[in-house]
Amino acid sequence: MLRFALLLCACLLVACAEGGTNGDGGVDASTPPPGDSGVRRDSGPTGCPSGQHDCGGGCIDDLDNEPANGCRLGCGEACPTPPDGEAACAEDGTCTVGCTPPFRLVDGECVCEARTCEDMGVMCGAPEDGCGMTLDCGTCMGEGSCIDGLCACAPDAEETNDSSTTAPMIDSAPDENTWERTYDMWNLDEADDEDWVRFSVEDTGLDNPSITVTLDQIPMGSNYDLAAYYVCDSGGENSSCGAGMPDNMIGNGCASASSGTTSETVRIDADCDSAFSSNDSGSLFIRVTSSTWGGSCAPYRIRIRIES
Incomplete structure (x- = not known):
């Protein structure tokens, strides 16, 4: 029994002499305990607190994100200004390059892009x-x-209006046999110019008048459109579009909008019959506009053919 007690004391003396751990296997008391240091650090390589960044080995407060400061993550020295451009700050707080038109950024340099x-x-x-x-x-x-x-262009002295209500009366035509005329004294003098002219059609024959209008000699570089309308004197509105697209802006009519300088043609089959009259006399209105005006002041040509 005495021998066992002496052996136990010897073991305890050896353990106390070695030291380094506490009795429950924990770390040495001289080692600081793990835990929060009390300072929040960013995830960047500098290890500076949030709201600061490294400058020359030390942490400084983030700057205003302006080129004069070298941007938010700069050290107070202005961003370099490239030739033909201007310094700018990126969203990440670093310097970048802004180019003044007509210059644009190509591989980090401002390159002139001709207009x-x-x-x-x-x-x-x-x-x-x-x-x-x-x-x-x-x-x-x-x-x-x-x-x-x-x-x-100088204003068109031969056609000074832009509406049907002020369209000048150019000529009077009977619908007996065939009546044809060609006119080449009008032009479109600007992009939003509208030419309106008016013709009186007299019903002197037995059949209803068929009216064909053609627009050609359109200047190069332009695209002109044509429309024609028939308004019966008696008030009847039975006229129909025989060629072109129906367009009843006033009375009954047709429109043509071919591309470029291709000629435009419309045909109206006039019919003014009503309960009160079978007379087909009326007014022919012609409208010329441009979908593309190429800047030419040259006149176009209008051809009218009326037959019964």
């Missing part, structure tokens, strides 16, 4: 392309003048 006549809305003249070169935007056709990059 064209089309994107400047210029139809004539020789403007600069923004990169030191001169463009050739063409000339105005007919008697047009180039003013500030746009073609302009």
Whole structure:
């Protein structure tokens, strides 16, 4: 029994001499306990607290995200300004490059992107392309003048109105046999110009008049559209569109909108019969507009054929 007690004491003395752990297997008391340090750090490589960043080995407060500061993560030195561009700040707080039009960013450099006549809305003249070169935007056709990059024509003295209510009466035509006329004294003098003219049609025959109107000699670079309408004197509205697309803006009529300089043709089969009259006399209205005006002041041509 005495021997066992001496052996137990010897073991306890050895354990106390070695040290390094507590009795329950925990860490040494001299080691700081794990846990929150009390300072929140960002996930970046600098290890600076949130709202700060590394500058020269030390943490400083984030700056206003402006190029003069070197942006949010800069050190107070302005961002470099590239040739033909301007310094800017990216959303991540770093310097980037902004290019002033017509320059655009290509591989980190501002490269001049020349403008064209089309994107400047210029139809004539020789403007600069923004990169030191001169463009050739063409000339105005007919008697047009180039003013500030746009073609302009003198107002059409032969046709000064833009509506059916003020359309001038050009001629009077009987519907007996065949009546034909050609007119080439009118032109469209600007993009939103409308030409309206009026003809009186007299019912002198036994049959209803058939009226064909053709628009041609459209200037190059333009696209003109044609419409014709028939308004009966007696108030009857039985006329129909024989060629073209029905268009009843006033009375009964037809419209044609072929592409480019292709000629336009419409035909109206007039019919004014009503309970009160069988007379087919009336007024023919012709309307010419442009879906594309190329700047030419040259006249177009209208041909009218009336037969019964």
